[in-house]
Amino acid sequence: MPLLNRGGTGFGRAIPTQAPFGEVDTSQPAGAAMKTGLFEACANLNCRTGWLHLWRNRSVPVFENGWTCSPACTAVRVTAAVNRELDGRGYAGESHRHRIPLGLVMLEQGWITQTQLRRALEAQKAARTGRLGEWLVRQRAVSEATVTRALGLQWSCPVLPLELHDAAAMTVAMPRLFVDAFGALPLRLAGGRVLYLGFEERLDPVLALAMERMTGLQVECGMVRESLFRPAHARILDAKFPGVELVEAVSEPAAAHALARSVERTRPIASRLVRVHDCLWLRMWLSPQTGPLPETGSVLDLVCSIGIP
Numbered sequence: 348m349p350l351l352n353r354g355g356t357g358f359g360r361a362i363p364t365q366a367p368f369g370e371v372d373t374s375q376p377a378g379a380a381m382k383t384g385l386f387e388a389c390a391n392l393n394c395r396t397g398w399l400h401l402w403r404n405r406s407v408p409v410f411e412n413g414w415t416c417s418p419a420c421t422a423v424r425v426t427a428a429v430n431r432e433l434d435g436r437g438y439a440g441e442s443h444r445h446r447i448p449l450g451l452v453m454l455e456q457g458w459i460t461q462t463q464l465r466r467a468l469e470a471q472k473a474a475r476t477g478r479l480g481e482w483l484v485r486q487r488a489v490s491e492a493t494v495t496r497a498l499g500l501q502w503s504c505p506v507l508p509l510e511l512h513d514a515a516a517m518t519v520a521m522p523r524l525f526v527d528a529f530g531a532l533p534l535r536l537a538g539g540r541v542l543y544l545g546f547e548e549r550l551d552p553v554l555a556l557a558m559e560r561m562t563g564l565q566v567e568c569g570m571v572r573e574s575l576f577r578p579a580h581a582r583i584l585d586a587k588f589p590g591v592e593l594v595e596a597v598s599e600p601a602a603a604h605a606l607a608r609s610v611e612r613t614r615p616i617a618s619r620l621v622r623v624h625d626c627l628w629l630r631m632w633l634s635p636q637t638g639p640l641p642e643t644g645s646v647l648d649l650v651c652s653i654g655i656p
């Protein structure tokens with residue numbers, strides 16, 4: 348198992364389906380694997396290459412803490428990972444949970460009156476646009492900060508500040524596509540082990556869990572005030588993200604094939620697969636990670652969606 352630290356670093360919460368992170372052992376240079384990798388056992392348990400692989404000159408790719416001796420063995424392991432990820436689709440926790448309407452939250456807190464709520468709802472209905480919070484602010488019933496506080500109560504999450512946001516430093520947290528499509532804003536790292544993720548209107552627990560599994564960091568989600576969120580979100584979308592390949596597969600086997608081919612072609616020293624909603628996200632480390640997040644040029648992402656044939 349070249350360059351891997353089986354025990355992990357203990358970062359973050361334990362994830363039931365995968366070991367904690369720590370997969371990139373920074374104590375060894377990348378080249379060290381070339382020597383030890385030759386004598387590692389192939390991670391495909393049904394590998395038929397046997398002792399012949401001792402003569403194979405490859406120490407990569409490494410997929411999910413295991414080196415594989417051949418493209419066939421990589422395909423077996425990637426296919427198993429794809430099946431594992433897709434098996435978890437649509438579990439109960441992902442379905443929409445009913446939340447107390449925002450207006451009611453504010454009414455219960457005594458932040459607005461019934462009359463104010465009615466006026467805002469009527470205006471929203473007549474205009475057929477805008478969120479309730481926006482109408483309440485527009486009608487001067489509450490401040491934007493109060494709406495954000497109410498969203499925090501509605502989602503049982505904190506309101507997160509946005510000072511000193513370093514957009515360029517946070518692009519390595521996730522592919523640009525996720526920032527854009529799921530309205531997430533990677534805010535900052537705290538203590539090298541907590542990743543703060545900001546949202547404007549609703550949390551995305553599926554994305555947060557995927558982030559924890561991919562980065563090994565503890566991911567804390569919270570609301571960010573709209574007027575702060577939007578410019579910061581635009582700024583990060585303009586920043587440089589790690590390289591990404593977008594793949595549309597027609598079936599699960601086609602997805603597994605594309606992912607395995609990418610692992611074989613890229614030869615990462617570490618790689619991992621997680622599902623984010625209907626996408627599979629493969630991240631490949633090209634060089635050892637020296638901090639809690641990789642450097643922009645040291646990882647490649649592949650985001651694969653599976654269409655209905």
Ligand SMILES: [Zn+2]
Pocket residue numbers: 389390391394395396415416417420
């Ligand atoms: Zn093998």
